[in-house]
Amino acid sequence: MDIRRLQAFVKIIDLGSISRAADLLNIAQPALSQQLAALESAFRQKLVIRSKSGVTPTIAGSVLYRHVQILSKQFDRAMVEITQGDGPLVGKVSVGLSPYSAGSTLSVELLRRIREDLPGIILHLTESFDDIYSELVMTGRLDMAVIHGSGPMKGVSFTPLMKEEFFLLAPHALEIPHDSDDAVQLADVTDIPLLVPPKHNFVRKAIDMAFIRKGLEPTIVAEIEALTTLQGAIQEGIGSTILPWSVASRIAVEGKSRIYALRNPVISENVSLCIPELVPETEASVAVRERLIDLARAMASSHNWPGTHPTT
Template identity: 70%
Template sequence: MDIRRLQAFVKIIDIGSISRAADILNIAQPALSQQLASLETAFKQKLLIRSKMGVTPTAAGLELYRHSQTIIKQLDRAMTEISNGAGPLVGKVSVGLSPYSSGSTLSLALLKEVREKLPGITLHLTESFDDIYSEMVMTGRLDMAVIHGAGPIKGVHFTPLMKEDFFLVAPENSSFTESLSSPVRLSDLTEVPLLLPPDYNFVRKRINMAFARKQITPNIVAEVEALLTLQDAVAAGVGCTILPWSVASKIIVPGKSRVYELCSPVIQEDVSLCVPESIPETEAGLAVREILIDLAKNMVASQNWPGTKIMDS
């Protein structure tokens, strides 16, 4: 089995097109198609479904994609570690940080710590609404990720970091209660225009569940992924949003927006560190993981975030 065939197969899946993958790999399309045919012959399985929109993997193709990611990553790591010998830790470590969670607030601190303590490591940080981090960790595209939820999901392991309560962020002229210290009931938000993340985001899923339990249909007027846009929209009086304190406190504009505690019910979610079960961690990955866990727990303790509790691992 030629490792280059597996690398080409992974590129085809990532791009979703044989012709575009051939251009990127600088390989003639017929030659790339022949490599794919050779793989299908070797495994005695159809690996891709072709259509006018491109290609999608079959169940067997997805399984080969997962194993190929592991093999390629392990080979890259072996090359790096063997070449480096007994020197300082080197290599690339990729970390996903879930948007709209306390995980996203760790990015700068993590970058600084790794640069100071592990200068030989190249840190790849990503914050994306479109990617499913647990799948990326499972297939080896990410070494680890800080995400909402605590599993279980086959193929990945979760280490609980913290539990976050969600808060209402509203324009300054809003008046849901007589006192800012009084919680806002979810039933008070029936007619309130809400600006929330997309449906597939874990924050949104937890919010939807809370409204469903109270048999309330939320008045969602927009789905917003850009935090700066969300900050400006709430400050301009377009609507309100619901976020964990770690994020809510960062988008407040003094004199234009404020934070209210929510109750009946309290909306909360676990934040966990997700790592693969079947892909061995490198020394570099383990070192970054230890720094990330320490940062998360120290940040909660030092920032004294309301409604955020450190969880035992």
């Protein structure tokens, strides 16, 4: 089966439109429609649903889409490795970094390390609140991702990197009971306006579970996914948030916001490196993975990141 025909199918699904895909691929729309019809004939399944708003995949189309993503990436990798021969490692390696985890803190150091050690590798770094990184890794659209959680999950494997405790980041002027170690009891946070991620976020799930287990009800006034907006809202005294120290320390502003440890209970979450089980790694992705694991474990063991501990 022609790999280009399969890649054209992926483009149709990505764009949600046969005509837009035809324009992008520089193919006449009737010709692209014929290619789609040929695929449906070959698989004996309807692959897309056409409507006035565009096209969406059927169940069979979604399955094919997932497999073609893997095949296409493997084809691209084969081209790179065959062309490379015995020379230095080259190619593109894509890494997803959860914005509310220590992963995003590691991004600059990882980029520096790869540029110094492996200049032939192009590192693609992405931080997104909308994407479910485990699914992107499973389908081969990402080579790896640093995410909260430790699995298990079908189609991906997890390497534990560290455990992160969460802290309260509050406006500097906020008066809240705290001990000599700047630790706040969770029960004293219930009446404070909180700005938190949406419910699908791992940080939010950990926050909600901590309040539920203590029989408490938080005062959530907004769901925010933009760190710059969150930073500004806290400086203006609109509310507070609960984050890992690695993230809270990046958006805290001296004299305008303040970080407190949380106690009773301590809220924490595992941070892991997620890689696909079914998509073989390239030499380039293995090299990046090894350096990322080294950086994360050095960070967890350095004692320079409060509330960050190596996994056992």
